[in-house]
Amino acid sequence: MKKVSVFTYLVLLLIALVTPFKTFAGWPIGKYRDLVIPSFSYYTQTDHFDAKGNQIKGAPGTGFTSFSMSLYIGYGISRRLDFIATVPFLYTMNRLAPGNTITNQGAGDMVAGLSYNLVNFNYVRFLSVQVSGIVPLYSNTNGSSALGFGDFGSEVKLMFSGNLPASIFDKGYFNAELAYRRYYSSQGPDQVSFLGTIGYPVTKHSQVSLDLLLFRSYSSDKAYNPNFFAERDFAFFKPSLNFGHTFTRRFSLFAGGYYVPIGLNTGVGYGGSVLAVFKI
């Protein structure tokens, strides 16, 4: 009979050690619970990669900068099924030449859908699938917009998340996401991305994480556009380093920076982001 109590201790200890900070990746949100994540990000570029991956120096006074704010909302409908939605608001500055800057602002592409936990591996690792629809929240005049493609789309994403194997790290988590997105237009694009994340707590309330994003967008429209919200055919590899701090059980803050060292037909960009996680 003692076994039960001792086992409880051991398990609760383990739970305390392994519960991940970053619950908004492939982990189920949890029935009846909500996640609200406002975020702000900054991106800028002056140089770009050509279609062969060569780095091309930008002309003096030219470049592209964007500021974006977005609101992510997640709601746990059941233990396995979550509703998620993201609404971005963009402000872009496309510097075509010294003194010639085009600015645009407005809501971007809303992504809304459902995430379903296919398998849980002993409640330690989770394999989930997410299916979303993409709805442009801006008008698309003449078939183009600086805020996006202006087309409806859909995305399917497979996510595998959980605690790092104890044989490698005594704590920490990982998240891997493989996504396919398609915009319903004759020029697409079709986009495939892979995001790998490893997070490691450095103190009880703080963590660092490394994101590695591989992104490929395919389209018959091969033209280079410094505004990546409107560009169709490109690829890049983007590592980012983040720092997160949990202030309370309901509030955490993450900040990070990134750089694009490898790309095709895209900007040599860098920037940063700040996001707040509210668990309600």
Next chain:
Amino acid sequence: MKKISCLTFIALTILFASTLKAVALQQKEEEAEETGDVTLRAIPQGKDAIFKRNENILYKLQLQNKTNDSQVGEISYLITTDEGQKVSLDSVHIAMRGNSKKELLIKIPQKKTGFYRLNFMIKLPEYDDTVRKVFGVDPDKIQSQLHRPADFEAFWKQSREQLEKVAPKYKVIERRDLSTEEKRVYSVEMQSYENFLIRGWLVVPTDGKKFPVHYRVPGYVVGLKPNMDSDDFIAFDINVRGNGDSKDVINVGTDNYCLINVENKDKYIYRGVYMDCIRGLDFLCSHPDLGIDTSKIYVEGGSQGGALAVITAGLDSRVKVLTMQVPLYADIHDNMSISASYKSQVFPFKVFRKYNSMHPGFTWDKFFSTFDYYDPQNFAPMVKCPVLMGIGLLDQFCPPRCSMALFNHIGSTNKEFVCVANSTHEVNFNYFMFQNLWLREKFRIP
């Protein structure tokens, strides 16, 4: 382009390999350690070995011949009821080459509601073994008779009135020697039923102002220590009389504890024990200043602790959530019938039968005339809060049928149970992981 393709390929390989490894690890964890020249694994169709009345019982048998010699023989499978009565016996012929594996699918016709013992007996020229399993059929439909005395409620009302007359005289002593930067540990003392001094351990996380409470009640003569493992709950572990550091008056071993005054319902040990659990609740509810969220108290226990937990939740609505594992003494009448079929007796009837044999005047009627006031099943209809129960299907101390009978009498409709197919008197890691998520769901803990 080459670089990106290469990175993509590496990333996908890692993702695929990780998924496969996770699946393999899960399978490995589920496999019992097997030794011997020939091994037999019996895997139910559903992981929890629970079936519906209108479906066949399916088991996959995995055989491995680790010898160099061919093996020819048979596997027979015997199904008996909880009372050990034969339901069916069947067999299949097997022939295996040396160093080979084989899988068989065993299909057993539909069965009535209940639990069944299923023994797979492998018989080869040089090797015999029996693999024991239990499966359940619609356990949520198991019905049992409540043997509730007519004055049951009056008896417990009177017990509570007597408890209320005892001034608690709480003492809360901070134990800096046991505290850490993250947890403050308090030793708690209080006077309980019949003026017994009982003690407990309160552990308060320093990282917050108000917390829900994990109130743990002890297993059979098990001393509870400060529970330092939860960051999201205040942990209160009570040592009821005769347990842990509450042995000032009663200090007996496991063979005698449940027999103290068993012939007198008014003086039986568990009357005070049950009231100790209520006194622990009194303590929690009178100390919100320690950060206790008195609206979020969950009571938990395993074995005797499971029984104490259901009784505490039944007697007192201040308990908002109940979780229990393998509740001891549940449906004590049926437990006696089932245990009669065991080849060798186990607790609790090992102790009760021994006492009965040594005390000729102590009839079973007399035993039940006391124990019917204490059978946790009789408290189950009074439980109105959300409930989670975990049981082990191979448990002989608390037979699954008895635990499910109790569960089905619980007055709350917000209740769930988890069957662990290969566990005896315990549950497994998965159960506790699920319990943790379940509690977070019930209390909306982020």
